Amino acid sequence: MSDGLPNGLLGMATALVAIPSVSHYESPLADAVEAALDLCPWLEVERVGDNVIARTRLGRAQRVLIGGHLDTVPPSGGNEEPRIVEETLYGVGACDMKGGLAVLLHLAGMHPDPSVDVTWCFYVCEEVDQRFNGLRAIWDHRPELLEADAAVLAEPTGGVVEAGCQGTMRVRIELAGATAHTARPFTGRNAIHRLAPLLTEVAAYVGRRPVLDGCEYAEQLQVVDVSGGVAANVVPDRASVLINHRFAPDRSADEAEAALHHLLSAHLEPGDRWELVDVAPGAPPALGHPLLSRLVDATGAPARAKQGWTDVASFWSHGIPAANFGPGDPLLAHTRDEHVSSAGLEDAATVLGSLLADAG
Numbered sequence: 001m002s003d004g005l006p007n008g009l010l011g012m013a014t015a016l017v018a019i020p021s022v023s024h025y026e027s028p029l030a031d032a033v034e035a036a037l038d039l040c041p042w043l044e045v046e047r048v049g050d051n052v053i054a055r056t057r058l059g060r061a062q063r064v065l066i067g068g069h070l071d072t073v074p075p076s077g078g079n080e081e082p083r084i085v086e087e088t089l090y091g092v093g094a095c096d097m098k099g100g101l102a103v104l105l106h107l108a109g110m111h112p113d114p115s116v117d118v119t120w121c122f123y124v125c126e127e128v129d130q131r132f133n134g135l136r137a138i139w140d141h142r143p144e145l146l147e148a149d150a151a152v153l154a155e156p157t158g159g160v161v162e163a164g165c166q167g168t169m170r171v172r173i174e175l176a177g178a179t180a181h182t183a184r185p186f187t188g189r190n191a192i193h194r195l196a197p198l199l200t201e202v203a204a205y206v207g208r209r210p211v212l213d214g215c216e217y218a219e220q221l222q223v224v225d226v227s228g229g230v231a232a233n234v235v236p237d238r239a240s241v242l243i244n245h246r247f248a249p250d251r252s253a254d255e256a257e258a259a260l261h262h263l264l265s266a267h268l269e270p271g272d273r274w275e276l277v278d279v280a281p282g283a284p285p286a287l288g289h290p291l292l293s294r295l296v297d298a299t300g301a302p303a304r305a306k307q308g309w310t311d312v313a314s315f316w317s318h319g320i321p322a323a324n325f326g327p328g329d330p331l332l333a334h335t336r337d338e339h340v341s342s343a344g345l346e347d348a349a350t351v352l353g354s355l356l357a358d359a360g
Helices: 006-016 029-039 092-111 134-141 191-203 253-267 290-299 311-316 342-356
Strands: 044-048 051-055 063-069 083-085 089-090 117-123 150-153 166-178 220-228 238-247 273-280 322-324 339-341
Touching: 006 029, 006 089, 006 092, 006 342, 029 051, 029 092, 029 117, 044 134, 051 134, 063 092, 063 273, 063 342, 089 092, 092 117, 092 339, 092 342, 117 134, 117 150, 134 311, 166 191, 166 253, 191 220, 191 238, 191 253, 220 311, 238 253, 253 273, 290 322, 290 342, 311 322, 339 342
Parallel strands: 063 117, 063 150, 150 322
Antiparallel strands: 044 051, 051 117, 083 089, 089 339, 166 238, 166 273, 220 238
16 A cells, blocks of 8 residues: 555556546546656657547557546545445446556556557547547547557446447437317317327337347437426427437448337327437447457457447547457446446456567
């Protein structure tokens, strides 16, 4: 122990969790990450806003980008301060993804002569609307900093490679009715009542489960918001639902929206409104790339599909195959009980370090 922190990766992860970095407020953590990387003379360190990028320039045949986001979701009560219980770190972002960031900083400092060139990327605002995402700013203003043959994002995956990712879209459907006095509802039409069969359709949804590169992607459909009503004595003439659809990466965004519209079209009439609120396409597994194949082999376990969206899709859209791999159980992300174990950190460092095995 030193300064009240355990040694090694668990201590580094604890120090990172102790620096609050809720989305849009990552500057103090970016400062700390930049200072740590500046201690490595073999790295070229650059900062774009609060995004920090460090690169080797060794002339290797291949370059791998290994990255993670600096931001966390807000505290949920009782988990504001980091605490260690039996070699396990609890706290906001311990799993998603300051444990992964600790592994990245550790490896950046331990491999001055890697067998591949490495870009270490620490970016902001992954947990909020994509227009704020730090990767987008880098792609727009300094895309050369993100050039790589393959990329690995240290999202929590429980030490298993999670290949590709699903796409996600949100659609708002507004159904029309006609106002009337609630004492005489037969003179109008209740738009909220019209939601019933549509909600039943969504609740009964059974998604496709396509298998790509041996990875099964389970599509999902959920209503995440319902609104409507005029007054306590008025039959409502408008009601809307917001639907989130997670779709497999074998479909484009247009194909996924068309399939969703086909599923729900029986409940739509002239005067209703369909609005695509936002969409982010997914990414296929891309496990055929040698660097990603080596990563899977190093885990000793088969890859599985990423059941959710990550910035793997951002890299894929720019022609860079990518995968998710990092310490921590993804089911713990954003929960009060979020935690990561010392053993999980060590295992992740060993696997990722195998990609970098020093040339000298």
